[in-house]
Amino acid sequence: MRRVEIVLSKEAFAPGERIDGKVVSICDRSFDCNRVTLSLRGEEMSRIVHGSGKSSHVHMEKKEHISEEMELLGPCEVPEGENACEFSLVLPEHLPASFAGTYSHIEYVMKANIEISRALDQGCKKMIFVQRTLPPLIPSENKGVIEQDGTPIVSVELEKDIVQPGQILPVRFMVSGDQKFRAVRMQIITRESVAPNGNHAQYDNALVEAYRRKEDINQETWNEIALEVPLHCIPPFKTDLIDFTYWLKATLDIAWQFDKVLFMPLRFSLEYREPDDSEGHMKPKFWS
Incomplete structure (x- = not known):
């Protein structure tokens, strides 16, 4: 044979x-x-x-x-x-x-x-x-801050909290006060979390990253960054043994000190839904 x-x-x-x-x-x-x-x-x-x-x-x-x-x-x-x-x-x-x-x-x-x-x-x-099919999602705004001694020093805003393969995730941020830092880094990461027999482990993987140096940042005003989501992405899921999620990671890069970090949860969809008329009916719509 x-x-x-x-x-x-x-x-x-x-x-x-x-x-x-x-x-x-x-x-x-x-x-x-x-x-x-x-x-x-x-x-x-x-x-x-x-x-x-x-x-x-x-x-x-x-x-x-x-x-x-x-x-x-x-x-x-x-x-x-x-x-x-x-x-x-x-x-x-x-x-x-x-x-x-x-x-x-x-x-x-x-x-x-x-x-x-x-x-x-x-x-x-x-x-x-x-492969799984995912239901359309309704986008939501999301906001977060990086604090120092209880005072906000970096504000981060997402108009839509959904990542879609091959599309842009717009992020805006504002650095407040007279901060000493080198840059602001924005990343879309995936997080794989497991706990076999109660032993926890976690792995973060950066899918895309944008780095904005201090000299290119306008402080006390909003700055925009566009993160392009890779075309081939694994949808998030949770089973008895595995938890796979998406996050926006915002980092204030500080020389000779520990960086300040903010994690904001992201949702995943191939399409999203939004109100279609005054009666609140929904229809699927692809991101433009």
Whole structure:
């Protein structure tokens, strides 16, 4: 047998969607087959390591989301050439989306196996990408301040608190008083939080950053920064093991001192909703 492969109608699927495909075998000569099976397993895992070397300790938790197996073909003789076994299965409605992080992952793996008489079994596996659909959101304003000794020194405002892939997130800020600083930095970050067996870990990743030096900032007045959201972003989610969120991180960069930092929560959507008429009816609208 030269090759076994899983062929699907497409690469990405939503929870509750039907997966149609076939297991294809290509062989140089006929062979006796005991059976052909197909399995689909989905697993969520969080894992952190404390310490290093011999003193390291691994904390890990797992959760199974799906485990299915079906027989596609019983005992038979498979002729030479290309042969296919078709299959169809439906994903559960409430599956979390596929995810690959620093401390965690959610993976869906499909495996095909051909049991052969008097020979080693042949098979293959294929990763299944599960993606979620998100409801439209109504944008909200958001405001925050960086304080020093109880006095606001940097004010930050968001007209819309929603990040959308490929679009601009406008941010404005104002530095108050006679502050000694080098620059103001604005970042959109993602935060992956896990706690396997009660052991907490967090990883922040900056998706985009803008840096404005002091000489380019007008103090005591509003300054604007445009943050362009990357086109390929993972929607936020929360499961039993993983919490994945978006934040705006505003930093006052101070020389020879600890920086002053503000975190403001962000929401995520592919589209948003806003009032359409005086009666308050809503309609979906893409960001311009």
